[in-house]
Amino acid sequence: MKICLWVSMVLCVLMASQTSVSGQNSGGYQIGDAVANFRLKNTDGNMVSLADLNNVKGVIVIFTSNHCPFAKAYEDRIIALNGKFASQGFPVIAINPSDPGTHQDDTFEKMKERASAKNYGYPYLVDDSQQTAKAFGAARTPQAYVLQKSGAKFTVRYIGMIDDNPQDPAGVTKLYAEEAVANLIGGKPVVTTITKPVGCAIKWKN
Incomplete structure (x- = not known):
């Protein structure tokens, strides 16, 4: 099973390297930047806004998807991250920017099915316009951003991989x-602030 998953990951990387990613934002947020508010639809049908998160110390934003084998490999680890840190003031917010026209597994209905099957304890938001992913500068799924809250401002403190394997x-x-x-x-300050994300390249809409 692990061998099959790893082969799928390799194929995903090879396909991504051959896929046009024109329109990708090469900029996006950097360490120390304040994040603009976003408002996206959750799989429960409700809208979730960064500005609505009042009683938190920060948030772990993870761009992910249903189809990507890397995202699937990290799914339980993302659930565990939320389980460990949500009660300490750092909940997970998962965002799917993947184009369902390219990957049928990433339709909103499929997102709802996955969130229900795995009993996500955090929002799983659809980024239909891909504008939130572009604002962040996300390039792959999964890709993590750790934001620290001060007053009403959320500041980027970490960008990159969830872990190294x-x-x-x-x-x-x-x-x-x-x-x-x-x-x-x-x-304490974050020691490692940036790592290179490994995953499936986000296919941008024209």
């Missing part, structure tokens, strides 16, 4: 997103 949770040696959140909760 996409294919094997047991082989992880660096918990980048988790360490970033733990440092912020402890009042």
